[in-house]
Each structure stands twice: as C-alpha cells, then as structure tokens.
Amino acid sequence: MDVIVIGGGIAGVATAYQLRAAGHRVCVVERHATVAQGATYGHSGIVLPTPLDVWFGPTFLRDGRHGAGGVICRTGFGGPARAFVKRLRTLHGSEAFAARYAQLRPLIEAAESALGDAENRFQLEYEQRKGLLYLVRSTGEWALTQPALELLRRFEVPHYALSAAECVAFEHNIPADPPFAGGVHFDSGRVANCPLFVKQLKQLLDNNGGVQFQTGREVSAIRLESGRAAVELAPRLPEDARTRDVEVISGDAVVVAAGAQTPRLVAPFGVKLPLYPLRVHTLNAPVAHEECVPHTTIVDTARRVAVTRMNHRLRISGGGVLLRARQADEPLTEALTEQAQALLGEASRDWAPGAARISAALAWEGMKLLSADGLPAVGNAGHPRLFVNAGHGPAGWALALGSAQLIAQQITGIKPDLPDDTVAALRPDRG
Ligand SMILES: Cc1cc2nc3c(=O)[nH]c(=O)nc-3n(C[C@H](O)[C@H](O)[C@H](O)COP(=O)(O)OP(=O)(O)OC[C@H]3O[C@@H](n4cnc5c(N)ncnc54)[C@H](O)[C@@H]3O)c2cc1C
Structure with a gap:
C-alpha cells in the first residue's frame, strides 16, 4: 500500500x-x-517509561499550584482543562494506577523489542547512556511513590530502592543536606539523544x-x-x-x-x-563546574524534572503548564514562563549544585499532548x-x-x- x-x-x-x-x-x-x-526536539532523553515516568498515578498533578505535582495548573474552575484534571485524578488511587499501567505495559515491551531490533540491525549509536536515578524529596512523596515501586516489582523491572545515604554514596554530587527521603536507581535504564x-x-x-x-x-x-x-x-x-x-x-x-x-x-x-495540550520547558545550560556534574541522569520524581548531561551542557526539562482550553494555543505570559523555568532552575540547584550555569541557559518550550486516561x-x-x-x-x-x-x-x-x-x-x- x-x-x-x-x-x-x-x-x-x-x-x-x-x-x-x-x-x-x-x-x-x-x-x-x-x-x-x-x-x-525538547525531550529529556529517557528511553522507556517506568511506572515512575508515566503521566498518571499517585504523584501526577497532585498539587498543581506550585508545580509540586509536576505541572503548574491554571485551568480555572470549569471547562475541558478542569475535566481533564479531574479524570486524571481518578488514576491517583493505587489500584486504578496499577490497572492502567498494566494496559500500557505491553506497549512498552513492544517498543523495547522494536528499539532493540533496530539497534542491532543498523548498529545505531545515538549517545545512549545507561543509568537513571530518581530522587524523592519528602517522606510524603516517598509514600506516594510506593505503588510505582510495587509495579516495578510486579513487572520485574530491575531497580534498586535506595535510602538517601545510599543515593549520596552512589552519586557523590548529590548534596546530603537538606535531607531527602531516598531514591530509585535503574542501572539498565537509559537516556539517549532522541532527535x-x-x-x-x-x-x-x-x-x-x-x-x-x-x-x-x-x-x-x-x-x-x-x-x-x-x-x-x-x-x-x-x-x-x-x-x-x-x-x-x-x-x-x-x-x-x-x-x-x-x-x-x-x-x-x-x-x-x-488529548489535552501541556506546555513543557527545557533549559540547556553550559556546564559550570565539571566536578559537580552528576554521573547519571537525575529525575526529581514527584516534580518530574530531569537533569541530563548532553555533551558540554546540562539539559533540565519539565516545568509543565496546563492552561484553559481557550488559552492553550496562546503564548505563555512572562510570569508563567518564569515560574516554569524557576522550577527547572530549582531542581538543578537542589540536586546538582554548581553543575550548570543556569543564568546562561538557552530556554526552549514546546507542546505535548496528554490523555486524561493516561x-x-x-x-x-x-x-x-x-x-x-x-x-x-x-x-x-x-x-x-x-x-x-x-x-x-x-x-x-x-x-x-x-x-x-x-x-x-x-x-x-x-x-
Ligand atoms: C521537555 C520535554 C521532555 C520530554 N522528555 C521525554 C523523555 O525523557 N522520554 C520520552 O519518552 N519522551 C519525552 N518527551 C515526550 C516526547 O518528546 C514526545 O512524546 C514525542 O517527541 C512526541 O513526538 P511526536 O512525533 O508525536 O510529536 P512532535 O515531535 O511534536 O512531531 C510532530 C511533527 O509534526 C509536524 N507537523 C505538525 N502539523 C503538521 C502539518 N500540518 N503538516 C506537516 N507536518 C506537521 C511538526 O512540525 C512536528 O515535527 C518529552 C517532551 C518534552 C517536550
């Protein structure tokens, strides 16, 4: 055909x-x-989603006011954006989350096998790097992360749940102070250059x-x-x-x-x-101090901000903004753009202090579509x-x-x- x-x-x-x-x-x-x-173009490079990456579940859109749940929400009190958030909230419960992930899982497996096949057949090299470390700030977020850990066990996704001290021992450039709850390490998880x-x-x-x-x-x-x-x-x-x-x-x-x-x-x-559109942001910042750059990709789990090394730069991506339907295609206000970029800067300073020169970062924003049922x-x-x-x-x-x-x-x-x-x-x- x-x-x-x-x-x-x-x-x-x-x-x-x-x-x-x-x-x-x-x-x-x-x-x-x-x-x-x-x-x-704006991707953060995580090759295959785990239950910690999907756009539904206990931590996603939990508290939109300050972006703590990964997204800054300005949906108003009614309309399609509000309905979208409500629908996603039905997947906050661990059983609904698990059922939805179980439906997605065969697609993830098919994608993994297709990618492996393409790599083997054509010997593709696209800056693949192994290792992903998801960090969790508070004990409250750690509790919300447990259903995802349960799914990792159920689907036998190789991972290590680490205490904060173990995270710091593994990745020396993460500061131990202020204290944080812990993390999850995937040694076979990969980042790569999607474009x-x-x-x-x-x-x-x-x-x-x-x-x-x-x-x-x-x-x-x-x-x-x-x-x-x-x-x-x-x-x-x-x-x-x-x-x-x-x-x-x-x-x-x-x-x-x-x-x-x-x-x-x-x-x-x-x-x-x-599907509903979500604005997302990326900062591409020059490396400030080489010795401060984390050796592995860091993901702020609940805020869904990824800090990835790409050659001589750090790519910090996330900062989702959800708007009312009639504003979705309009440019973001300066204040909202600043708020979204501040989330990225904060994640970079908290988890990789001294690594990136945020003041010299090139900013990018793009649109991605999310579904209300995940x-x-x-x-x-x-x-x-x-x-x-x-x-x-x-x-x-x-x-x-x-x-x-x-x-x-x-x-x-x-x-x-x-x-x-x-x-x-x-x-x-x-x-
Ligand atoms: C900041 C950020 C971080 C991300 N991080 C990750 C990650 O770590 N891991 C992951 O798996 N995913 C990640 N994603 C998501 C991933 O990048 C997207 O899911 C994926 O790139 C979407 O690809 P697409 O081809 O559907 O859309 P796009 O890449 O947007 O491609 C659509 C194309 O269609 C073209 N087009 C549109 N209309 C027309 C038309 N009328 N005629 C001709 N051409 C047209 C556009 O020009 C565009 O090139 C991230 C996304 C963003 C924005």
Whole structure:
C-alpha cells in the first residue's frame, strides 16, 4: 500500500520505519525543513517509561499550584482543562494506577523489542547512556511513590530502592543536606539523544530505504474517499495560493502523527481525540563546574524534572503548564514562563549544585499532548483509511516505535501482537 504519514517527529518517523518494514511504500510530510523539530526536539532523553515516568498515578498533578505535582495548573474552575484534571485524578488511587499501567505495559515491551531490533540491525549509536536515578524529596512523596515501586516489582523491572545515604554514596554530587527521603536507581535504564535517533532513522529510510520525505511542506487538509486517501499541501509561498492549483499527495491510507496539531487535522472526520495540550520547558545550560556534574541522569520524581548531561551542557526539562482550553494555543505570559523555568532552575540547584550555569541557559518550550486516561491515542479512527499515532505525553521516545508497529499491523490487515484490551484502550476515538 501507499501510506502518507503526517509529521516528522519520533512518532511519524517511527511509523514510516515500521510501515516500510511491513512492505509498504511511505511518504512522510513534515512542515519544518528537517525532522525532529517539535516536541521530539525538547525531550529529556529517557528511553522507556517506568511506572515512575508515566503521566498518571499517585504523584501526577497532585498539587498543581506550585508545580509540586509536576505541572503548574491554571485551568480555572470549569471547562475541558478542569475535566481533564479531574479524570486524571481518578488514576491517583493505587489500584486504578496499577490497572492502567498494566494496559500500557505491553506497549512498552513492544517498543523495547522494536528499539532493540533496530539497534542491532543498523548498529545505531545515538549517545545512549545507561543509568537513571530518581530522587524523592519528602517522606510524603516517598509514600506516594510506593505503588510505582510495587509495579516495578510486579513487572520485574530491575531497580534498586535506595535510602538517601545510599543515593549520596552512589552519586557523590548529590548534596546530603537538606535531607531527602531516598531514591530509585535503574542501572539498565537509559537516556539517549532522541532527535539524533530520529535523524539516523530518516537517513536509513531516505537512502534507498524506500521512504520519501517531503520536508518544508505543511498538510492543510486530509481527503478521504472509499477507494483513496489524500492530503492537500499548503502553498509554499502565500502568492502561490492565488496562482497555483492545490497540490495533493494521494495514497491508500493516512497516518496522522503531527504531535500537537493532530487533533485539528482529524477533527473534520468527527474524531475527537481524548488529548489535552501541556506546555513543557527545557533549559540547556553550559556546564559550570565539571566536578559537580552528576554521573547519571537525575529525575526529581514527584516534580518530574530531569537533569541530563548532553555533551558540554546540562539539559533540565519539565516545568509543565496546563492552561484553559481557550488559552492553550496562546503564548505563555512572562510570569508563567518564569515560574516554569524557576522550577527547572530549582531542581538543578537542589540536586546538582554548581553543575550548570543556569543564568546562561538557552530556554526552549514546546507542546505535548496528554490523555486524561493516561494512554496514547493509537490506531484506526473515524474512517477505514485514517490512522493516528499521537498523545504519548512525556513518554513518546521509544513508545512511538511500539505504537508504529501496531499501526503497521492494522494497515497490513494482520492481527496486532498487542493484547486486545491494550489495542482497545489505545483507540483514538475512545472518547
Ligand atoms: C521537555 C520535554 C521532555 C520530554 N522528555 C521525554 C523523555 O525523557 N522520554 C520520552 O519518552 N519522551 C519525552 N518527551 C515526550 C516526547 O518528546 C514526545 O512524546 C514525542 O517527541 C512526541 O513526538 P511526536 O512525533 O508525536 O510529536 P512532535 O515531535 O511534536 O512531531 C510532530 C511533527 O509534526 C509536524 N507537523 C505538525 N502539523 C503538521 C502539518 N500540518 N503538516 C506537516 N507536518 C506537521 C511538526 O512540525 C512536528 O515535527 C518529552 C517532551 C518534552 C517536550
């Protein structure tokens, strides 16, 4: 089949990779001049999510006022943003959390296996580094972290629960004072450079790999008919709108992997994705004192801020801001941006003092989509020729390869490897 993929982030390029592996011809349309320029660019590098990383559960959005639960909430008292938060709160209980994670787990395993396969086949090197240390500030947060630890045991994810003293003994650059509750170490957990991986995958697919990349082109609309699918391209220049016919690319199916733009593109087909946008921030700061840089990636567990070394810089990412629906697409106010960046600066100073020159940091902000029920939106939606791969929240890095595999199997018409209840739970039109 001929398949058009909209979006050249990790989700779109992973989809192209899996579709090609299944024998389809693929065209990826990306509005930027190159791939990995959206949320994929700002990632913090954690390759596969553990129960401590998912965007639901006991610690997530617990207290939005000061970002203590990972997100600064300005939802107002009603409307879709408030409904979204309420729905996520239903997953605060440990049983609901465990049930939801159990549905996500097969996707994580599929993604892990697909990533391992790609690495082995193509000998990819994309700055992978082993080791992740999640730190927990207070005894209250430690208590809230226990259901996640229980899931780590249940799914036999190798990890070590450490006291504060053990954390400091393991990573000397973490200050023992002020006291903190403890941490969780994953020695096989990995961070890597996601945009580099996406670019390498593109190169493989581009060079005789049979995938065509149309970069610098924006899809303005999708057309679906019973026998064909197509996308309309926006004119390259405004004056072309008057002088040229609409350019169209035709195929047999369309996969929308357009990140935050996905809901808008599928809305004309009556598909209302269960996703809500969240602004997230990154500070890329030069290393201040080499001897103070942690040897492993540090994650402030409850605040969901990651401090990762990337060459001569430290990348500090997190600082989510949730706004009312009508403000979601508007630029953030200066005050909110400062508040979000302050969360990042604070995490860096608390856990890696002296490591980063925050005053010289380059700031980046992007949008990611979260679902209220904690799972991405993946699969067929609204029309037999329309598919979605989006809404991976803070965990799209390698999950996208597993989601892409599901879509490739659905387009090929074979039974998905994932269990039926996971496939049903991921449906983009689940409401
Ligand atoms: C600060 C931050 C930290 C993160 N940390 C991690 C992490 O540690 N681990 C992890 O797994 N995940 C992490 N994530 C999440 C992860 O980065 C995302 O889940 C993932 O990158 C989403 O990829 P995507 O391809 O769906 O979206 P995007 O990367 O946003 O890609 C969508 C692409 O579609 C293109 N597009 C949109 N509309 C159109 C159109 N009409 N026509 C053509 N092209 C279009 C865009 O230009 C864009 O390139 C993080 C995200 C952020 C922002």
